[in-house]
Amino acid sequence: MDIETPLDDLADGPLEVVGRLTSASNVVLQCRTGAGDLCAYKPASGERPLWDYPGAVLALHEVWAFEVDCALDWGLVPPTFWREDAPLGPGMVQAWVHAAPTSDVDVMPADGVPAGWLPVLRAEDERGRDVVVAHRDTARLADVAVFDALINNSDRKAGHLLGDGAAIVGIDHGVAFSPEPRLRTVLWGFAGRDLAPRHISALGRLLERPPQLTTDRDGAAGAALLLRAQSLLAAGTFPEPSPGWPVVPWPLW
Structure with missing residues (x-):
């Protein structure tokens, strides 16, 4: 991923608010670190309440997603940290x-899928x-699909994937980690396939050393999280859509 920000600076350094993303449903601010690099800052106080995610938890979930990604060692999530001392109060910085x-x-013609x-x-x-x-049939997107099943991601829009090919990274993981099955994704093309050996190995590592x-x-x-990892290993396959819950996010992008 194309990231130059020193991690110590992101986790502990000074932050200056320089802009706001007005298209976001919750408050998302653009900040500059002490080293001059840009980062995204989501204050918990700027979250819009959701019935199935009570409390100001969405920014925290983004930090958890990074911590899970670190345990897998896949590099799917940009460095993300919880900051108590951020400009508008506690929140995540990414x-x-x-x-x-x-x-x-x-999107393509129904008779023209290459x-x-x-x-x-x-x-x-x-x-x-x-x-x-x-979606493309790539190892990187397959990794994202396993990751989303693991964190129970309820909002894997195409627009939450940045970059192409092996450089793809995922953002906006706030609507995840529900205790109830909530997987919604645009990556259902892998459904029912066998997990790759690298997925089995990574899930095993996570169970041995949980984040x-x-x-x-x-x-x-x-x-x-560990129960979902165990379920994925026991099945040995990518999950399939579940009845009784919308299985794709809306909008898709």
Whole structure:
């Protein structure tokens, strides 16, 4: 990932607010670190309450996602830290990713899905033509799909994937870690496939050395994470869509 911010500076250094992302549903501020690098800052006080994620937990979940990614050693999530001393109060600070939304998820004619792409869903465009939402069949996206199942990500939009190919990283992991099954993703093309040996190895490492999730005081989130890892290993396959819950995010991008 194209990140230059020194981690110590991101975790502990001074922060100056220089802008705001007005398109976000919650408060997202652009800050500059003491080293002059950009980062994203999401104060817990700026979160919009959600019925299934009570309390100001979304920013914290973004930190947990990074901690899980570190345990897997996959480099899917930009460095993300919890800051009690941030400008508008406690929140998460994440290294800025200098990359555009991925082109590895796309919409194409229903009869024109090329080799190397996996269809996810069929739909009609504004002219009534049959189209398919599909994603590339790559190792990197497969890793993202396993990661999302592990953290129970309820909002894997295509727009939350930045970069292409082996350089893809994921952002916006706040709506994750629910104790109830909540997986919603645009990466269902892998559903039912066998996990790759690297997935089995990484999940085994995580179970041997579980991440210590920041402020998970009662250990409930960590315990649920380990149960999901055990379930993935026992199944040996990518999860399939579950009935009774929307399985794709909206909007898709």
